[in-house]
Amino acid sequence: xxxxxxxxxxxxxxxxxxxxxxxxxxxxxxxxxxxxxxxxxxxxxxxxxxxxxxxxxxxxxxxxxxxxxxxxxxxxxxxxxxxxxxxxxxxxxxxxxxxxxxxxxxxxxxxxxxxxxxxxxxxxxxxxxxxxxxxxxxxxxxxxxxxxxxxxxxxxxxxxxxxxxxxxxxxxxxxxxxxxxxxxxxxxxxxxxxxxxxxxxxxxxxxxxxxxxxxxxxxxxxxxxxxxxxxxxxxxxxxxxxxxxxxxxxxxxxxxxxxxxxxxxxxxxxxxxxxxxxxxxxxxxxxxxxxxxxxxxxxxxxxxxxxxxxxxxxxxxxxxxxxx
Amino acid sequence: xxxxxxxxxxxxxxxxxxxxxxxxxxxxxxxxxxxxxxxxxxxxxxxxxxxxxxxxxxxxxxxxxxxxxxxxxxxxxxxxxxxxxxxxxxxxxxxxxxxxxxxxxxxxxxxxxxxxxxxxxxxxxxxxxxxxxxxxxxxxxxxxxxxxxxxxxxxxxxxxxxxxxxxxxxxxxxxxxxxxxxxxxxxxxxxxxxxxxxxxxxxxxxxxxxxxxxxxxxxxxxxxxxxxxxxxxxxxxxxxxxxxxxxxxxxxxxxxxxxxxxxxxxxxxxxxxxxxxxxxxxxxxxxxxxxxxxxxxxxxxxxxxxxxxxxxxxxxxxxxxxxxxxxxxxxxxxxxxxxxxxxxxxxxxxxxxxxxxxxxxxxxxxxxxxxxxxxxxxxxxxxxxxxxxxxxxxxxxxxxxxxxxxxxxxxxxxxxxxxxxxxxxxxxxxxxxxxxxxxxxxxxxxxxxxxxxxxxxxxxxxxxxxxxxxxxxxxxxxxxxxxxxxxxxxxxxxxxxxxxxxxxxxxxxxxxxxxxxxxxxxxxxxxxx
Numbered sequence: 001x002x003x004x005x006x007x008x009x010x011x012x013x014x015x016x017x018x019x020x021x022x023x024x025x026x027x028x029x030x031x032x033x034x035x036x037x038x039x040x041x042x043x044x045x046x047x048x049x050x051x052x053x054x055x056x057x058x059x060x061x062x063x064x065x066x067x068x069x070x071x072x073x074x075x076x077x078x079x080x081x082x083x084x085x086x087x088x089x090x091x092x093x094x095x096x097x098x099x100x101x102x103x104x105x106x107x108x109x110x111x112x113x114x115x116x117x118x119x120x121x122x123x124x125x126x127x128x129x130x131x132x133x134x135x136x137x138x139x140x141x142x143x144x145x146x147x148x149x150x151x152x153x154x155x156x157x158x159x160x161x162x163x164x165x166x167x168x169x170x171x172x173x174x175x176x177x178x179x180x181x182x183x184x185x186x187x188x189x190x191x192x193x194x195x196x197x198x199x200x201x202x203x204x205x206x207x208x209x210x211x212x213x214x215x216x217x218x219x220x221x222x223x224x225x226x227x228x229x230x231x232x233x234x235x236x237x238x239x240x241x242x243x244x245x246x247x248x249x250x251x252x253x254x255x256x257x258x259x260x261x262x263x264x265x266x267x268x269x270x271x272x273x274x275x276x277x278x279x280x281x282x283x284x285x286x287x288x289x290x291x292x293x294x295x296x297x298x299x300x301x302x303x304x305x306x307x308x309x310x311x312x313x314x315x316x317x318x319x320x321x322x323x324x
Numbered sequence: 325x326x327x328x329x330x331x332x333x334x335x336x337x338x339x340x341x342x343x344x345x346x347x348x349x350x351x352x353x354x355x356x357x358x359x360x361x362x363x364x365x366x367x368x369x370x371x372x373x374x375x376x377x378x379x380x381x382x383x384x385x386x387x388x389x390x391x392x393x394x395x396x397x398x399x400x401x402x403x404x405x406x407x408x409x410x411x412x413x414x415x416x417x418x419x420x421x422x423x424x425x426x427x428x429x430x431x432x433x434x435x436x437x438x439x440x441x442x443x444x445x446x447x448x449x450x451x452x453x454x455x456x457x458x459x460x461x462x463x464x465x466x467x468x469x470x471x472x473x474x475x476x477x478x479x480x481x482x483x484x485x486x487x488x489x490x491x492x493x494x495x496x497x498x499x500x501x502x503x504x505x506x507x508x509x510x511x512x513x514x515x516x517x518x519x520x521x522x523x524x525x526x527x528x529x530x531x532x533x534x535x536x537x538x539x540x541x542x543x544x545x546x547x548x549x550x551x552x553x554x555x556x557x558x559x560x561x562x563x564x565x566x567x568x569x570x571x572x573x574x575x576x577x578x579x580x581x582x583x584x585x586x587x588x589x590x591x592x593x594x595x596x597x598x599x600x601x602x603x604x605x606x607x608x609x610x611x612x613x614x615x616x617x618x619x620x621x622x623x624x625x626x627x628x629x630x631x632x633x634x635x636x637x638x639x640x641x642x643x644x645x646x647x648x649x650x651x652x653x654x655x656x657x658x659x660x661x662x663x664x665x666x667x668x669x670x671x672x673x674x675x676x677x678x679x680x681x682x683x684x685x686x687x688x689x690x691x692x693x694x695x696x697x698x699x700x701x702x703x704x705x706x707x708x709x710x711x712x713x714x715x716x717x718x719x720x721x722x723x724x725x726x727x728x729x730x731x732x733x734x735x736x737x738x739x740x741x742x743x744x745x746x747x748x749x750x751x752x753x754x755x756x757x758x759x760x761x762x763x764x765x766x767x768x769x770x771x772x773x774x775x776x777x778x779x780x781x782x783x784x785x786x787x788x789x790x791x792x793x794x795x796x797x798x799x800x801x802x803x804x805x806x807x808x809x810x811x812x813x814x815x816x817x818x819x820x821x822x823x824x825x826x827x828x829x830x831x832x833x834x835x836x837x838x839x840x841x842x843x844x845x846x847x848x849x850x851x852x853x
Contacts, residue, residue, distance in 0.1 A: 030734075030735070031734075031735040031738060031739050032735040032738035032739065035473070036735075036737070036738045037735070037738070038390065038397055038399070039397075039399065039473070039475060043475075043737070043738075044477060044478060044770040045770070046471075046477065047472065047473045047474065047475070047477055048473075050471050050472060050473045051473035054473065080390065082390035082391075082392060082397075083390055083391060083392030083393075083394070083397075083540060084392065084524070084525065085525070085540070090389070149572065152573075152576055156576065156580055157576070157579075157580065160580070163580075163582055164573060164576045164577055164580065164582065165383075165566070165568070165573070165577050165582045165583070167542065167543065167566060169542075169543070259569065259570050259573075260570055260572075260573055261573065262566065262567070262568050262570070262573055262577075264539075264541070264542040268389065268541060269389045269541060272388035272389035272390055272541055273389065273390065275388065275390075275734065276388065276390040278390055281389075281390075
């Protein structure tokens with residue numbers, strides 16, 4: 001187990017390094033640079049030259065990359081090129097906001113999705129299974145921003161229960177935070193529900209077709225008992241993987257929802273940085289997002305081992321076997 | 325009521341908007357001519373007396389997480405707004421569109437307008453406690469001169485020297501005479517900061533509000549510093565400016581009372597917003613962005629003025645205004661000077677949509693059935709693509725094949741504008757006709773996006789700057805506009821309206837001839853009823 005974590009951590013660091021190189025190359029391929037993007041229509045050749053020299057953009061790209069990398073290895077993510085603000089100070093509160101929203105959405109969506117998924121598996125083919133499937137599929141088929149607008153229409157315009165502006169700030173109480181972030185959390189819930197529900201249902205059902213489940217039925221056990229006691233523990237691994245992927249999505253893929261609800265998360269910060277070619281900020285956001293994926297995937301693997309006695313009692317458990 | 329209802333009848337709704345300038349002018353005329361009943365006059369006066377207190381919650385588009393407090397980098401509405409909350413300029417543009425002293429108490433030209441003397445207000449202090457003097461002003465102006473990244477560099481390039489005469493007086497010498505120099509100092513970049521102020525992680529100014537919290541991309545909070553030196557202004561206790569880039573979110577927040585004011589309402593839905601009982605829509609007609617397609621006059625086939633005239637006759641301006649802007653725009657006449665601007669040439673006829681003339685000129689150019697390509701992007705301005713498609717249809721009637729190529733908005737100003745032979749552009753309003761024309765049409769202008777270079781035109785513009793005779797000046801500017809209309813490469817088809825939304829209790833929100841949101845100074849000018 002420890003070895004797994006150590007291997008995954010080492011691989012994770014390599015992944016992050018690769019990601020940083022990739023992002024840096026991509027930002028260099030993008031046309032224009034930060035000086036041109038900031039000055040926009042009012043850029044003059046003189047002003048651009050001064051701006052570029054001020055930011056050190058006249059140095060070759062690889063030197064800028066290694067300067068940046070050296071800083072990061074010393075825990076210094078640097079300052080934004082556009083407004084000279086400390087990137088960590090800007091990023092950290094936004095990342096906390098993003099985690100808060102993701103956590104809130106997960107707290108609502110995971111129990112519902114897994115619960116409904118198991119219910120659907122138990123009642124496979126019956127009306128409640130179909131209704132749950134159709135409804136969640138509709139929710140996932142509608143674009144996120146539109147789901148957001150519909151919720152705003154119902155809960156802000158018509159019922160006036162929740163605010164449409166979800167701007168959380170450091171001076172807010174926890175209760176207020178939950179209150180204002182309700183609509184974006186519900187929107188995200190609707191977006192990820194279908195995926196998790198269907199994967200849970202399929203994971204349980206695929207276990208249901210194995211021989212030992214048939215044996216359990218032959219013993220005369222009820223369907224509910226077979227699913228909950230025999231099928232579910234073995235289906236837990238795949239379910240956890242799906243949940244982890246969706247959680248990662250809740251962290252990194254929510255820029256549209258942030259925009260609709262004016263939620264101060266990392267997504268909008270990164271989009272603004274890309275628009276302005278603010279490479280150190282893009283790098284920092286990219287690393288944070290990549291790290292979220294690495295951590296959640298590792299957690300999913302560890303949890304799968306915990307749930308699975310066969311893997312738990314083996315000395316070496318490698319990643320590849322779990323998914324087989 | 326359904327949304328489609330309002331969208332089908334934009335004009336019936338637009339009639340509901342009260343242009344306050346007209347309304348107030350009307351009331352004043354009434355008052356003079358017939359005498360208002362005493363009671364209602366008193367009531368009106370009471371309603372116009374600013375009250376102190378409250379937090380103004382602004383929800384705005386026009387900024388990003390990359391915004392800085394450094395005035396040299398300001399380029400959009402949100403930085404302009406917080407800049408004028410915290411700082412003052414030397415000059416501001418008043419309700420009539422004239423240059424009025426702000427930190428300059430008065431200013432007068434030297435003979436022939438070859439230089440200007442500015443007298444500074446005494447006893448003004450910065451938030452840090454320092455008293456304003458000539459050194460602060462000179463330092464602040466010099467931030468935008470010489471080796472600088474400032475967007476205002478070109479505006480000040482005509483200045484040869486800035487000299488301190490006394491602690492409260494400066495003299496500005498010019499390379500060429502300029503009778504409208506004071507307007508330049510109303511530019512939003514040119515804010516007055518203390519001498520030597522260089523750490524723009526914060527901002528020190530003489531404005532009504534001192535910076536409290538700066539979270540670019542999220543919110544900017546300022547607090548009333550107390551005892552503001554302008555009478556009747558700086559009434560709110562504090563101002564909370566939130567970044568709300570999504571127009572639907574901004575509108576919704578305004579209607580439901582989560583914010584008190586919103587900029588850039590969407591023309592497509594503003595008729596719906598006006599029906600909300602909680603909201604006041606203030607429309608500033610024909611001073612907004614100038615929407616245009618620009619052709620490079622030194623690139624084939626646009627070297628031929630016949631092709632350029634075909635481009636100008638072949639666009640159905642009214643249809644674009646009605647369809648794309650739902651009537652919330654004024655048709656343009658191929659210059660960046662709208663009718664609301666001083667020295668607008670009224671005698672130049674509005675160019676109509678005339679497919680026959682377009683076809684005639686296109687044929688006369690003798691380039692056969694050449695295909696023209698227009699590059700557009702929503703990154704140029706919102707509505708560019710729809711306008712271009714309508715343009716394409718209109719050109720078809722003249723038998724001209726105009727291909728519309730939609731390109732990415734990302735990097736548009738860097739890769740397409742000024743480089744592609746025919747593309748979309750918008751131009752913001754400038755305080756004077758000289759600024760407006762110089763930045764776009766002078767041969768030497770960095771942003772001459774039509775590559776239209778006419779020494780005769782340059783001569784007129786330079787000469788008009790030094791001309792102190794109003795009548796002669798007007799004639800010169802009329803001549804300059806005519807040259808652009810008849811010969812230039814710009815197809816300016818519309819000038820947008822500014823559409824601001826305010827909660828009903830926000831007062832002091834009269835439209836301003838310069839920018840939207842009361843010249844972006846609503847925080848300083850407004851108050852709660």
